[in-house]
Amino acid sequence: MPYVLAIDAGTTSCRTLLFDEKLQVAGLAQEEFRQYFPQPGWVEHDAEEIFETQYRTLLKVLDKTSVPLEEIVAAGITNQRETVVIWNRHSGKPIYPAIVWQDKRTESACKHLRQEHPGIRQKTGLVVDAYFSATKINWILEHVPGARDAADSGDLLCGTIDTWLIWKLTAGAVHATDHSNASRTMLYDLQATGWDPELLGLFGIPAAMMPEIRDSDGFFGNIVLGENKIPIRGVAGDQQAALYGQGCHSAGQAKNTYGTGCFLLLHIGEQAHITDNGLLTTVAWKLDGTISYALEGSVFQAGSVIQWLRDGLGLLESAEESAKMAAALSDNGGVYLVPAFTGLGAPYWDPDARGMICGLTRGTDRRHVVRAALESIAYQSADILRTMEAAAGIPLSELRTDGGATGNNWLMQFQSDIIQKPVLIAGIQESTALGAAMLATRHDNAFQQTRSAHQRVCKPVMSASDSTSLYAGWLAAVKRASS
Numbered sequence: 001m002p003y004v005l006a007i008d009a010g011t012t013s014c015r016t017l018l019f020d021e022k023l024q025v026a027g028l029a030q031e032e033f034r035q036y037f038p039q040p041g042w043v044e045h046d047a048e049e050i051f052e053t054q055y056r057t058l059l060k061v062l063d064k065t066s067v068p069l070e071e072i073v074a075a076g077i078t079n080q081r082e083t084v085v086i087w088n089r090h091s092g093k094p095i096y097p098a099i100v101w102q103d104k105r106t107e108s109a110c111k112h113l114r115q116e117h118p119g120i121r122q123k124t125g126l127v128v129d130a131y132f133s134a135t136k137i138n139w140i141l142e143h144v145p146g147a148r149d150a151a152d153s154g155d156l157l158c159g160t161i162d163t164w165l166i167w168k169l170t171a172g173a174v175h176a177t178d179h180s181n182a183s184r185t186m187l188y189d190l191q192a193t194g195w196d197p198e199l200l201g202l203f204g205i206p207a208a209m210m211p212e213i214r215d216s217d218g219f220f221g222n223i224v225l226g227e228n229k230i231p232i233r234g235v236a237g238d239q240q241a242a243l244y245g246q247g248c249h250s251a252g253q254a255k256n257t258y259g260t261g262c263f264l265l266l267h268i269g270e271q272a273h274i275t276d277n278g279l280l281t282t283v284a285w286k287l288d289g290t291i292s293y294a295l296e297g298s299v300f301q302a303g304s305v306i307q308w309l310r311d312g313l314g315l316l317e318s319a320e321e322s323a324k325m326a327a328a329l330s331d332n333g334g335v336y337l338v339p340a341f342t343g344l345g346a347p348y349w350d351p352d353a354r355g356m357i358c359g360l361t362r363g364t365d366r367r368h369v370v371r372a373a374l375e376s377i378a379y380q381s382a383d384i385l386r387t388m389e390a391a392a393g394i395p396l397s398e399l400r401t402d403g404g405a406t407g408n409n410w411l412m413q414f415q416s417d418i419i420q421k422p423v424l425i426a427g428i429q430e431s432t433a434l435g436a437a438m439l440a441t442r443h444d445n446a447f448q449q450t451r452s453a454h455q456r457v458c459k460p461v462m463s464a465s466d467s468t469s470l471y472a473g474w475l476a477a478v479k480r481a482s483s
């Protein structure tokens with residue numbers, strides 16, 4: 001029976017999953033690795049430690065499942081995006097710790113770039129931010145003694161975590177990335193679908209350092225395990241892999257991951273629309289030479305609002321309790337909670353807005369506040385989906401969901417009511433790894449490619465007019481919370 005490995009290199013842990021031909025999970029191993037915070041705003045990883053941790057989980061899953069190596073016909077890689085590693089091509093040693101996507105050390109450089117180079121947004125689809133790889137690579141070349149000279153003489157290689165793992169797993173044979181990861185570097189031209197010489201020049205990055213960009217379902221070399229070789233046949237960044245794993249393979253399909261925050265991606269087809277409201281345009285994947293794009297937006301405060309009710313206000317014992325409390329009320333009593341703890345993101349972009357609970361009456365009790373918090377997760381997601389639909393001119397057919405908070409049935413039903421579209425809830429929490437496994441076996445008929453990852457569907461039961469008036473109440477509350 002054929003199997004496929006999914007190598008999932010996350011921000012705090014590495015996981016390796018083994019999927020069978022029906023794309024069911026046959027085994028999983030996971031291990032956390034260290035986070036380094038050398039200065040305020042800085043976040044680093046040890047790239048060697050990431051590889052070793054990842055490799056241990058790979059061996060562990062093989063050991064646990066006892067599947068013969070010759071039955072593992074392919075491997076897919078999915079990874080935390082934007083984080084960069086620079087290493088010496090001869091020694092294989094990183095010259096500096098990996099600078100993680102969360103790292104803000106290049107923020108002031110980005111502020112300057114935003115003013116001086118407005119064209120970057122149009123070319124890359126990204127908002128100029130320290131988040132993306134380009135300024136991090138530049139920082140290492142500028143600050144590590146000898147790095148600039150070594151780069152100029154062709155001794156250094158650079159990559160995101162996918163590239164680093166591919167290089168290590170193939171014993172230095174392949175230095176490559178895929179289009180989805182490349183599009184997060186701020187060095188990639190969305191239209192030309194390649195590294196942009198002008199941007200490489202602007203950030204002082206020699207082209208020879210950069211990995212070759214391959215299709216997301218391309219061949220990325222072999223993982224050599226003793227006598228056996230496992231070909232790496234699929235690579236995508238984590239959010240794009242989740243979009244693929246959720247089966248959002250055509251324009252108009254979207255997924256939302258409900259965790260601490262929410263990550264929304266809408267597949268927009270083969271044309272890259274750049275929006276003027278701060279949503280990111282990104283490559284979803286390139287398959288068999290055909291590129292697909294996605295709009296990406298995030299809700300900063302989602303599950304974290306429930307954590308705040310539990311830990312900050314003491315209104316809840318557990319996150320799970322929130323569903324029952326919300327369901328105990330027949331309506332929201334006019335209470336709205338705007339969780340603008342750190343300002344408002346897309347589509348409002350108001351960094352000075354602050355959180356607010358409004359509509360309180362003498363009849364309000366803690367259940368109203370809990371319900372308002374859950375509702376806010378759905379309203380914020382609806383805000384982004386509406387903005388995406390309008391920007392792309394593509395109506396959304398349904399919303400596919402995953403992540404920890406999808407365990408809340410009340411929230412999922414409310415989400416469906418507010419967007420007035422079906423919400424399909426993943427039965428598997430591993431959409432990201434599933435996406436990597438699906439990409440890696442796309443061309444292999446032995447694997448089922450139509451596996452429905454969805455366990456439950458919520459269809460709208462609320463009338464359109466009730467939904468519209470609730471949403472209008474949210475928009476009014478947001479206005480009051482604005483600066």
Ligand code: ADP
Nearest residue numbers: 259260303304306307319320403404405407408
């Ligand atoms: P992350 O990957 O961001 O750590 P998870 O996918 O593990 O997040 O989801 C955890 C988040 O989801 C927490 O913020 C938690 O408050 C929220 N959450 C978990 N279960 C529920 C629930 N039943 N109702 C509402 N929120 C929940």
